[in-house]
Amino acid sequence: xxxxxxxxxxxxxxxxxxxxxxxxxxxxxxxxxxxxxxxxxxxxxxxxxxxxxxxxxxxxxxxxxxxxxxxxxxxxxxxxxxxxxxxxxxxxxxxxxxxxxxxxxxxxxx
Amino acid sequence: xxxxxxxxxxxxxxxxxxxxxxxxxxxxxxxxxxxxxxxxxxxxxxxxxxxxxxxxxxxxxxxxxxxxxxxxxxxxx
Numbered sequence: 001x002x003x004x005x006x007x008x009x010x011x012x013x014x015x016x017x018x019x020x021x022x023x024x025x026x027x028x029x030x031x032x033x034x035x036x037x038x039x040x041x042x043x044x045x046x047x048x049x050x051x052x053x054x055x056x057x058x059x060x061x062x063x064x065x066x067x068x069x070x071x072x073x074x075x076x077x078x079x080x081x082x083x084x085x086x087x088x089x090x091x092x093x094x095x096x097x098x099x100x101x102x103x104x105x106x107x108x109x110x
Numbered sequence: 111x112x113x114x115x116x117x118x119x120x121x122x123x124x125x126x127x128x129x130x131x132x133x134x135x136x137x138x139x140x141x142x143x144x145x146x147x148x149x150x151x152x153x154x155x156x157x158x159x160x161x162x163x164x165x166x167x168x169x170x171x172x173x174x175x176x177x178x179x180x181x182x183x184x185x186x187x
Binding site: 033064068069070071072081082083084085086087090091 | 157158161162165170172173174177178180181182
């Protein structure tokens with residue numbers, strides 16, 4: 001059985017290097033955890049796309065099932081789930097996140 | 111119904127009996143928790159998998175009643 005939301009997510013994370021599923025958008029995050037991940041991505045100055053799950057209930061539930069992860073935000077890099085806010089924050093602090101970007105060929109924006 | 115720190119700790123220990131679990135109720139009202147879980151069971155698993163194990167222990171409450179659980183996992187040194 002195909003799930004149209006899963007197909008959308010798959011298509012999205014395969015075609016965008018860095019994808020953040022969040023509450024709100026990068027300009028106006030609507031939750032502190034989402035805001036934290038936006039800040040981190042901005043700090044590393046990488047290009048990313050965001051999806052506001054608050055505007056799409058099917059995406060909000062779908063992404064939780066797709067990742068087997070119960071909370072939003074969720075960060076994907078090159079089609080792979082990296083983690084939620086706690087993991088991203090920890091990886092940013094210990095240098096793993098920048099290493100992860102580099103090993104995936106993701107460079108800071110000019 | 112808000113959970114309490116001891117309830118969260120008990121649920122995690124049911125699934126990870128060897129774990130050292132610290133749970134803090136950050137505001138004292140059951141709305142925001144921080145948990146640090148150290149278990150041998152995490153060995154060889156990445157951080158996402160480690161967190162998923164704890165989320166499973168909490169039986170679907172994370173993201174629902176437990177919206178604000180900040181989680182840190184590690185393997186014992």
